[in-house]
Amino acid sequence: MRIRKELFADERDDDLAIVGKPVRRQDIEGHVTGRTTFFDDRLVPGLLHIRCVRSTHDHARIRAIDTREAERVPGVRRILRWADLPKKAHNILTIFNFGIDDEPALADGKVRYRGEPIVAIVAESLRAADEAVAKVRVDYDPLPAVFDVEEALKPDAPLVNEYIGRNWFRYWGDYDCQQIRFGDVEAAFRQADVIVEGRYQMSPIEHAPLETQGCIVVPGEDGRFTVYTCTQGLHFSLDNTAAQLRLDTNRLHFIGGTVGGGFGGKVDTVVEPLAVLAAMLTGRPVRYVFTRAEEMQVSSPRGAERVYITDGVTRDGRILARKIVHYHDAGAYSRLSTYGTIKSAAHHPGPYWIPNVWVDSFCVFTNRTPSSAMRGFGVTGGDFALESQMDAVARAIGMDPLELRIKNAYRDGDMKAHRKLTEGAALIECIQVAAELARWPLSEEARSASSRIGGGGDRGRVPPTPPARTRLSDRGEGERGRETSRIDAAERPSARATTPPPSWLRSEARAVEARAVEDGARRAAEGGEGRRREEQEPPEPPRPASGHGALRFSSVFGSRRR
Amino acid sequence: MAKHRGRGVASVNYPIGMNLGGDPSQALVHATPTGKFVVTLSSIDLGQGMKSVTRQLAAETLGVPIEDVHVDTGDSDTGPHCMGSFASRGTHRAGNAVVAAAREAKEVLLEVAAEELEVDPRDLELDGRGNVRVKGAPARALSVRDVAQAAHFKRGKSISGRGMFLVPPSDVDPDTGAMRPVTTYAHACMIVDVEVDDETGEVRVLSIKAAYEIGRALNIGLVEQQLVGGAWMGISHALFETVEPYYPDRAHGPTDFNGYLMPGPGDMCPVEIEIIERPALDGPYGAKGIGEMCATPPIPAIANAIEDAIGVRITEMPFTPEKILRALDAKRAGR
Numbered sequence: 019m020r021i022r023k024e025l026f027a028d029e030r031d032d033d034l035a036i037v038g039k040p041v042r043r044q045d046i047e048g049h050v051t052g053r054t055t056f057f058d059d060r061l062v063p064g065l066l067h068i069r070c071v072r073s074t075h076d077h078a079r080i081r082a083i084d085t086r087e088a089e090r091v092p093g094v095r096r097i098l099r100w101a102d103l104p105k106k107a108h109n110i111l112t113i114f115n116f117g118i119d120d121e122p123a124l125a126d127g128k129v130r131y132r133g134e135p136i137v138a139i140v141a142e143s144l145r146a147a148d149e150a151v152a153k154v155r156v157d158y159d160p161l162p163a164v165f166d167v168e169e170a171l172k173p174d175a176p177l178v179n180e181y182i183g184r185n186w187f188r189y190w191g192d193y194d195c196q197q198i199r200f201g202d203v204e205a206a207f208r209q210a211d212v213i214v215e216g217r218y219q220m221s222p223i224e225h226a227p228l229e230t231q232g233c234i235v236v237p238g239e240d241g242r243f244t245v246y247t248c249t250q251g252l253h254f255s256l257d258n259t260a261a262q263l264r265l266d267t268n269r270l271h272f273i274g275g276t277v278g279g280g281f282g283g284k285v286d287t288v289v290e291p292l293a294v295l296a297a298m299l300t301g302r303p304v305r306y307v308f309t310r311a312e313e314m315q316v317s318s319p320r321g322a323e324r325v326y327i328t329d330g331v332t333r334d335g336r337i338l339a340r341k342i343v344h345y346h347d348a349g350a351y352s353r354l355s356t357y358g359t360i361k362s363a364a365h366h367p368g369p370y371w372i373p374n375v376w377v378d379s380f381c382v383f384t385n386r387t388p389s390s391a392m393r394g395f396g397v398t399g400g401d402f403a404l405e406s407q408m409d410a411v412a413r414a415i416g417m418d419p420l421e422l423r424i425k426n427a428y429r430d431g432d433m434k435a436h437r438k439l440t441e442g443a444a445l446i447e448c449i450q451v452a453a454e455l456a457r458w459p460l461s462e463e464a465r466s467a468s469s470r471i472g473g474g475g476d477r478g479r480v481p482p483t484p485p486a487r488t489r490l491s492d493r494g495e496g497e498r499g500r501e502t503s504r505i506d507a508a509e510r511p512s513a514r515a516t517t518p519p520p521s522w523l524r525s526e527a528r529a530v531e532a533r534a535v536e537d538g539a540r541r542a543a544e545g546g547e548g549r550r551r552e553e554q555e556p557p558e559p560p561r562p563a564s565g566h567g568a569l570r571f572s573s574v575f576g577s578r579r580r
Numbered sequence: 581m582a583k584h585r586g587r588g589v590a591s592v593n594y595p596i597g598m599n600l601g602g603d604p605s606q607a608l609v610h611a612t613p614t615g616k617f618v619v620t621l622s623s624i625d626l627g628q629g630m631k632s633v634t635r636q637l638a639a640e641t642l643g644v645p646i647e648d649v650h651v652d653t654g655d656s657d658t659g660p661h662c663m664g665s666f667a668s669r670g671t672h673r674a675g676n677a678v679v680a681a682a683r684e685a686k687e688v689l690l691e692v693a694a695e696e697l698e699v700d701p702r703d704l705e706l707d708g709r710g711n712v713r714v715k716g717a718p719a720r721a722l723s724v725r726d727v728a729q730a731a732h733f734k735r736g737k738s739i740s741g742r743g744m745f746l747v748p749p750s751d752v753d754p755d756t757g758a759m760r761p762v763t764t765y766a767h768a769c770m771i772v773d774v775e776v777d778d779e780t781g782e783v784r785v786l787s788i789k790a791a792y793e794i795g796r797a798l799n800i801g802l803v804e805q806q807l808v809g810g811a812w813m814g815i816s817h818a819l820f821e822t823v824e825p826y827y828p829d830r831a832h833g834p835t836d837f838n839g840y841l842m843p844g845p846g847d848m849c850p851v852e853i854e855i856i857e858r859p860a861l862d863g864p865y866g867a868k869g870i871g872e873m874c875a876t877p878p879i880p881a882i883a884n885a886i887e888d889a890i891g892v893r894i895t896e897m898p899f900t901p902e903k904i905l906r907a908l909d910a911k912r913a914g915r
């Protein structure tokens with residue numbers, strides 16, 4: 019691999035002794051000889067194992083859980099239930115005062131995705147744990163489920179997550195999405211020669227680390243718990259585990275740092291809290307490691323994203339306006355999707371200077387495995403859409419795709435859509451070098467372009483921007499009220515069953531998060547009031563302003579001249 | 581029925597570190613009595629080389645041989661806080677913390693050496709081979725070991741340093757989205773050649789050529805491993821992987837690697853990459869981060885190459901043979 023030292027040489031000192039050299043890794047010998055110690059290499063006597071009973075439904079109320087037979091399996095030491103949880107619902111960002119505690123570590127009387135843990139078996143062996151799992155009887159009352167992000171935003175969609183209270187996350191108090199407003203896209207579409215529309219969709223992707231996620235917890239004599247873990251954020255997971263268990267943080271000692279593949283899949287802190295809880299309740303060391311099947315279908319994947327892009331372009335290849343509606347499929351719980359949604363909005367419209375930009379980025383809840391971070395979080399899905407769209411634009415106007423990119427590339431001094439000036443741009447140079455490597459012919463103009471020249475000036479100013487707030491409908495408190503009010507004392511599990519009451523009836527999370535739910539229930543009980551709703555439609559795919567003669571290219575509706 | 585060749589491009593940038601900042605990392609550096617250095621972190625090595633990169637940064641900043649530095653990480657009792665290894669932040673955030681800690685430790689080292697040599701610390705330098713010497717008079721020198729011995733047993737001084745790096749958190753304007761997502765971006769452009777079989781719908785990636793601008797390549801070997809591995813992952817994302825093959829329908833979800841397909845060694849193509857270094861103003865020696873961005877550009881580049889090859893645009897990932905054949909059918913049917 020070659021470094022092109024001649025580029026940006028004046029911005030760099032190349033007098034370093036060790037930095038830049040292909041120094042051998044400190045840990046390479048352990049890795050290549052198989053001697054590196056990972057969390058699961060600890061030999062701990064008296065280890066107990068956890069396996070979870072998982073939901074076989076996408077969305078269901080739990081009428082009863084019968085664990086009597088499971089308890090009689092030899093070697094079963096404890097069965098953890100929602101009632102055992104010190105904190106009834108949690109989200110890993112609320113330790114930073116962002117987001118909503120919206121996820122119970124074990125089902126709270128309802129399951130919201132297939133694979134959701136309902137009870138955790140703690141046993142002397144994996145075999146005993148598996149046997150007990152098979153003997154737990156769960157009586158479900160299936161509920162309608164929603165899987166499509168746009169379906170989920172419709173007023174009559176089933177409510178996925180009562181802690182959130184609606185099927186989308188509200189930002190900054192009461193904004194239905196993270197929006198970017200820069201210039202006037204509708205006016206610019208009217209100036210454009212060509213309108214190009216695209217719809218891009220990705221599906222959930224697994225991190226597929228060699229080492230599935232897990233941990234081993236060892237209770238110490240001093241009241242502390244040592245947690246051998248593969249987390250990607252040592253203190254992050256420690257603090258989140260402590261918060262979930264309502265433990266002082268200094269009672270936890272996390273040891274990790276060497277991980278068998280992460281790719282963003284080992285941030286959620288899903289295994290540690292249950293394992294520490296099991297160790298607390300049994301006084302024994304506990305191991306909780308996902309099987310490959312759990313890793314693939316139960317642990318958070320890279321979330322699916324759906325992106326609609328509308329571009330207004332001139333015939334000579336200048337993108338005048340770009341409008342993006344971006345849906346993030348969070349699955350049933352927030353995890354980190356609330357964060358990724360903002361990041362995706364900040365990333366648009368890609369590494370280009372486009373004078374008019376509109377972005378609506380939605381975090382949407384559906385009845386699937388909660389998604390979370392993965393390598394390129396908030397960027398990969400967007401870049402698939404943006405860079406596919408760039409080629410669609412190039413085709414629509416008959417322009418070379420690299421020339422189009424250089425022409426629109428951001429340069430030093432350009433104002434970005436999120437209103438920060440571009441510094442240190444180098445997209446143009448990357449295109450030039452890649453073109454050279456592939457012997458892709460570029461025009462003289464493209465070859466002589468520079469990230470350091472031609473930006474700024476008018477391109478460095480924030481254009482006049484008409485205020486525009488995207489609001490989804492309030493979507494009928496009544497329906498939400500009905501939904502909630504049915505889950506009521508009368509339908510609570512019988513005394514014989516061990517199912518805890520639904521969290522929103524008796525949860526500490528109630529103070530803030532469940533308020534909307536309770537309001538809905540109250541109003542429904544009072545009759546009628548809750549049915550009042552603002553008649554607003556969920557967002558539609560972006561559409562350019564009508565009444566102009568732009569040629570329209572669309573992967574959504576096919577090409578047509580308007 | 582034929583095989584069609586096509587070429588596609590993608591150019592991208594990548595934000596370094598957590599969006600909106602506010603994600604600190606700390607480092608501690610101290611010398612042992614024999615003049616070896618330990619860097620203490622809680623940053624995670626996922627195989628990406630966190631320990632190696634921070635070790636190089638410490639050795640470079642201290643001015644000592646790399647063999648004299650050991651990185652100890654992953655113990656919450658001893659390692660100071662680091663937000664974690666994600667968001668392409670390790671090199672930039674933890675790297676900066678290590679450089680700051682090493683600088684502070686080096687100051688103490690030079691102070692002690694100056695006292696021992698009876699010179700002004702500003703006149704001293706390290707030779708990179710384990711000695712402190714007077715600038716311009718290399719004969720007047722002490723080994724780092726001797727300086728550490730003096731610090732420990734004679735002068736009672738701790739040769740140590742603390743480093744912390746934080747990009748201050750940014751607000752977000754809810755109406756306009758005005759914000760400061762990150763302080764620096766890496767860049768890339770990729771050109772991909774593919775061959776598409778219009779009978780089976782299979783796509784073979786023939787070659788990847790790319791340029792990556794990454795601020796500073798701290799360890800060119802690790803850079804290459806990341807970028808080639810990332811290219812493989814990008815091919816995998818583009819053509820093979822999903823846990824929900826009929827999304828949003830949840831059916832047919834794989835539960836093992838027989839059902840969850842990824843490219844094997846025979847599916848990997850030659851990857852030719854050149855590196856550009858435009859230093860980040862706030863990066864350790866200008867470095868940015870390459871952990872995540874390298875898996876991204878193959879995806880759209882392959883989509884674009886498929887269209888170049890067979891004239892249909894696949895807009896849903898992954899670009900499986902089934903989707904390609906259906907798109908070809910639709911094209912033939914004039915839809």
